[in-house]
Amino acid sequence: MDDSNPGAVIVSGAGSGIGHAVTRRLLDEGYGVSAWDIAAGQLAGANDPRLMFSSLDVRDKSAMDRAVADTVDRFGRVAGLVTCAAIFKAKPFLELDESTWDATFAVNLKGTLLACQAVLPAMRRQGGGAIVMFASSLARSGAVHGAHYAATKGGVLGFARSLALEVATDNIRVNVVSPGLTDTPQPRGNMSDQEIRAKATQIPLGRIGTPDDMAETVMFLLSDDASFVTGQDIRVNGGAGLF
């Protein structure tokens, strides 16, 4: 990586949770960040010359094409893409309506595909890059009331591995982070604090994950330290469910 211009990393779902922590960490490390989300969320009022916010929906490919062009104009190159945008509304399987199913797939899986499609031409032109996608422990373990969400995250694993193979000779690395239960707004939409505390006691390292835990692994996967790492799924889960 050119030390004088680390370029920009694009982060989808940057307004809250893990995406927000990744954005903050990238800025701390001197990267430019092109932050994407429907709403600015925790980035509202942020005033950093290296931060550029685009209000967009990851279902909208043309909006992302424009945002990539803006990113290249502003920062010169796209060093990385981190896809954090996802939705999860827990539903008992027999109450799972088609619109929830479709919306979850549109954002979590197709949104990931479209973001990659928007970014890859720029990465190919500049001769390389790194992509980190967020899946979930639930992709492998499954989840009660989370069939639709787990299916999208399993899809992310399959998609990431295939993309990794396809772009390996373009010097583009593609990896996945699969968090366990993490301290973000997302699980609180489906679980009480008491339920979250009870889950923490079952995790070998004795606590749930933090957004910063996930950001650390993203930084590793984006960096040259991971130069021979591609197609991998790094499970940042405190040792919960080893298989």
Next chain:
Amino acid sequence: MENVLVTGAASGIGQAAARRLARRMHVIVADRNADGAAALAGELRRAGHAATPVEVDVSRGESVRRMATEIEAKVGPVHALFNNAGFNRRGRVEAITEDDWDAMMATHVKGMYLCAQAVLPQMCARGAGAIVNTSSDFAVMGVAGIAAYTSAKTAIYSLTKSLALEFAPHGIRVNAIGPGPIDTPLLRSGRAPGEEAAALEQQRQRIPMGRLGKPEEVAAVVDFLLDRRSSYITGQIVHPNGGALSW
């Protein structure tokens, strides 16, 4: 400064890891090859790093215990362990002798158990520590012609997960690396004369990134897994393999 014990440190991945870890830790350079260990420790010291060589045959409990005593006297506590000593020997299953099999399991699996056992009590007492074990891509894929080696590497993966679960409550993390083909003396070993180049080319062709890995690229992953940066990662196997296998 914290201390890290690296076994199999005189060559290949172990040597690269010792050099990388020396940037931030005192490296205990452990190897069966005493001259190799002394040479590397000398090189690191001349570069301004802290390093201490020790001779050990990790397959023998008495040797590992002697090493532990020596480390305690010369260096002090072991904060991190890179369990890496290993070798390869090729041969189809029907040709593997009992001695070959035993040697393979002794150096790889028993060696990791012995070294982990030597350092875990003090890690538990401090409530902190990190261990990385060298497994292989082959741990989860199997390969014709090196059944003893792949069996050992899969056993290491299982040992890693069990240790991770047992010592997580003590604040100790245990992970494995599963490298793909890395350009080291081990990858080149055991080939018939004149076949080395063809064998390496065959290995290269199975790598989506189109090249063999460098020992330094594996060392960077080891450094991550032994560092606070991975403080919520335990029981995992991370594959620096150029995309050769996704697991």
